[in-house]
Amino acid sequence: MLWGDVDITKRSIFRPEATSTHDWIGPPNPLSNLRPIVYHVPENETELEKRLRHLRQDTEDWNHDFWTKQNVMFTKEKDAFIFSQLNAKGLSVCDEQGRRRALNAEEMAVFYKSFLDTNRVRHADYNREWYRRNFTITLLMARVALNNMWKTVTDRHSRKKSSTPTT
Amino acid sequence: MFKTPCSRLSGLIGVSVKRKLVQNVPRCNQTARSLIQLYRRDPTNWLTYQHLNFLKRQYVTKNKSELHQRAVPKQAPVLTILDEREDGVERQVQRISTIDPVVSQPEDVTSKTQAEISDSKPTAEDVAAQNASVSSAVSKRDETPYVHVESEEAKEARLDRQWKEIKVNVTDLPDIYARLAKVKLTALVVTTAAAGFAMAPVPFDPLLFFVSCLGTGLASCTANSINQYFEVPFDSNMNRTKNRPLVRGQISPLHAVSFALACGVPGVALLTLAVNPLTGFLGALNIFLYTCCYTPLKRLSISNTWVGAIVGAIPPVMGWTAATGCLEPGALLLGGILYSWQFPHFNALSWNLKEDYSRGGYRMMSVTHPGMCQRVALRHSVGLIGLSALAPVLDVTTWTFPLISLPINLYISYLAFRFYHKGDRNNARKLFFCSLWHLPMLLLLALTCKKPRRDPEDAALPSASSAS
Numbered sequence: 001m002l003w004g005d006v007d008i009t010k011r012s013i014f015r016p017e018a019t020s021t022h023d024w025i026g027p028p029n030p031l032s033n034l035r036p037i038v039y040h041v042p043e044n045e046t047e048l049e050k051r052l053r054h055l056r057q058d059t060e061d062w063n064h065d066f067w068t069k070q071n072v073m074f075t076k077e078k079d080a081f082i083f084s085q086l087n088a089k090g091l092s093v094c095d096e097q098g099r100r101r102a103l104n105a106e107e108m109a110v111f112y113k114s115f116l117d118t119n120r121v122r123h124a125d126y127n128r129e130w131y132r133r134n135f136t137i138t139l140l141m142a143r144v145a146l147n148n149m150w151k152t153v154t155d156r157h158s159r160k161k162s163s164t165p166t167t
Numbered sequence: 168m169f170k171t172p173c174s175r176l177s178g179l180i181g182v183s184v185k186r187k188l189v190q191n192v193p194r195c196n197q198t199a200r201s202l203i204q205l206y207r208r209d210p211t212n213w214l215t216y217q218h219l220n221f222l223k224r225q226y227v228t229k230n231k232s233e234l235h236q237r238a239v240p241k242q243a244p245v246l247t248i249l250d251e252r253e254d255g256v257e258r259q260v261q262r263i264s265t266i267d268p269v270v271s272q273p274e275d276v277t278s279k280t281q282a283e284i285s286d287s288k289p290t291a292e293d294v295a296a297q298n299a300s301v302s303s304a305v306s307k308r309d310e311t312p313y314v315h316v317e318s319e320e321a322k323e324a325r326l327d328r329q330w331k332e333i334k335v336n337v338t339d340l341p342d343i344y345a346r347l348a349k350v351k352l353t354a355l356v357v358t359t360a361a362a363g364f365a366m367a368p369v370p371f372d373p374l375l376f377f378v379s380c381l382g383t384g385l386a387s388c389t390a391n392s393i394n395q396y397f398e399v400p401f402d403s404n405m406n407r408t409k410n411r412p413l414v415r416g417q418i419s420p421l422h423a424v425s426f427a428l429a430c431g432v433p434g435v436a437l438l439t440l441a442v443n444p445l446t447g448f449l450g451a452l453n454i455f456l457y458t459c460c461y462t463p464l465k466r467l468s469i470s471n472t473w474v475g476a477i478v479g480a481i482p483p484v485m486g487w488t489a490a491t492g493c494l495e496p497g498a499l500l501l502g503g504i505l506y507s508w509q510f511p512h513f514n515a516l517s518w519n520l521k522e523d524y525s526r527g528g529y530r531m532m533s534v535t536h537p538g539m540c541q542r543v544a545l546r547h548s549v550g551l552i553g554l555s556a557l558a559p560v561l562d563v564t565t566w567t568f569p570l571i572s573l574p575i576n577l578y579i580s581y582l583a584f585r586f587y588h589k590g591d592r593n594n595a596r597k598l599f600f601c602s603l604w605h606l607p608m609l610l611l612l613a614l615t616c617k618k619p620r621r622d623p624e625d626a627a628l629p630s631a632s633s634a635s
């Protein structure tokens with residue numbers, strides 16, 4: 001997504017190496033307020049685990065895009081609204097001390113309502129998609145966890161079997 | 168409240184530095200791209216000072232972490248260990264305003280290239296280079312020495328800015344679970360259920376009381392956990408909720424769902440088997456209403472508030488049915504009192520969160536229909552007086568109850584009237600805090616005025632029915 005000549009979806013590329021045995025979660029992104037996760041790739045990653053990891057990464061990116069756009073749009077439209085309201089009143093943006101003028105709660109409420117109304121369908125679509133993704137990710141996580149448990153149990157069982165004849 | 172560059176930072180340093188940068192940005196590329204480098208003591212001192220000012224001024228202390236979000240930790244390998252050293256050099260990307268992402272993005276790009284070029288360890292040359300461009304800021308800082316000890320909040324906020332492993336620390340789990348299950352809210356819900364149990368006109372059975380409270384508490388934990396599980400991205404974007412466990416990644420979504428199931432299944436089973444099926448059914452219904460109706464509806468329509476009020480009204484009904492085994496008018500009255508109470512409580516709370524709700528896409532009365540929000544709060548506060556008067560009619564309490572509850576009911580109605588009339592933040596806040604003590608007080612008064620059972624025959628029948 002481009003804004004001017006800069007890609008605003010590009011986050012700071014600073015990330016820790018996913019060398020440990022766990023995922024890493026970082027501080028909230030200033031634009032989307034969502035926390036980025038660096039996923040740990042295990043050595044013998046199964047198809048299921050790979051699918052899960054890709055889905056999580058994809059959902060994270062999709063979420064980040066939505067919320068970045070949402071927050072930026074909100075701030076922009078809010079400032080435009082304040083500016084137009086102040087203009088209508090004949091006031092300048094900054095008062096005598098150089099501070100930005102603010103509108104009172106009632107006036108701002110008009111903007112908040114209109115923001116919700118104009119984005120109603122977009123929000124509803126995002127909701128549906130988010131619930132769907134969340135469910136899928138959780139189900140996959142459950143399957144991966146069960147698979148891993150099963151593998152550990154069968155490994156232990158087969159190790160026991162192979163060790164007992166020697167004793 | 169408004170995210171403006173000039174007015175946001177109340178600290179002297181902040182204003183002077185920011186103003187300087189704002190003025191210089193269009194002219195000087197170098198200044199626009201410079202990073203303000205703050206040494207270990209200073210960022211937390213500076214921000215602590217900000218905290219104190221903000222906490223004084225604002226009801227919702229949302230700007231606290233906004234400042235922290237600016238800090239972009241520089242080196243990757245150093246940060247794999249959560250040690251103090253990495254805070255030695257904190258680079259702060261100075262974003263002027265979100266309207267001009269063109270200004271901020273080059274800074275991000277610059278920091279990226281700098282991170283690539285420079286070593287993993289902060290070098291003295293880097294420090295010097297940065298300092299040169301902000302020497303005036305540094306000198307200003309020297310002029311105003313603040314002696315601050317890093318507060319707990321600032322320290323927590325600083326740690327929050329670091330990358331962390333998603334590894335569950337068993338010692339943290341109780342705290343995480345408590346926050347996931349919204350323990351304080353659960354406690355209030357259990358209190359209302361206990362009140363419903365105690366108000367039922369049957370002999371008090373302590374074991375049954377304990378079991379029904381436990382079951383209700385577990386059901387409430389489940390509902391709260393699933394709610395948080397559904398709302399992760401929304402919670403991240405709202406100041407009130409951004410420190411929840413799932414938002415911070417302290418546990419995985421699967422873990423949260425497992426916890427919810429581990430609470431819900433025994434909870435509902437306990438209610439169904441050890442108490443009675445009706446209570447179990449009500450518990451399950453409440454979980455369903457909260458997680459599958461209220462939570463999604465919050466983003467679709469303002470009717471969510473009414474559904475939420477029903478969710479709040481069910482626990483006392485559950486308490487009553489746990490004691491008696493059947494739905495009686497008395498139970499519905501108690502439910503009605505809770506239902507009416509929800510409106511002044513929630514409408515007042517949501518009044519001061521309009522901006523967050525709007526940005527997060529929540530459809531609340533306070534944002535879309537503010538007039539209705541105020542009217543409904545007033546209507547239901549006054550309705551509480553009527554419902555309290557109905558209590559002796561239904562033989563739940565004596566006639567003393569409407570009389571002694573009149574002062575607090577009148578007080579909350581008065582605050583609701585001022586909220587309706589003025590509609591400002593202060594009145595909303597007052598109404599909200601009043602509702603917090605009004606409800607326990609009302610329930611306590613009802614308990615003291617409970618209608619005593621007169622006939623031994625009446626006493627024998629209910630005890631026989633509860634024994635069977």
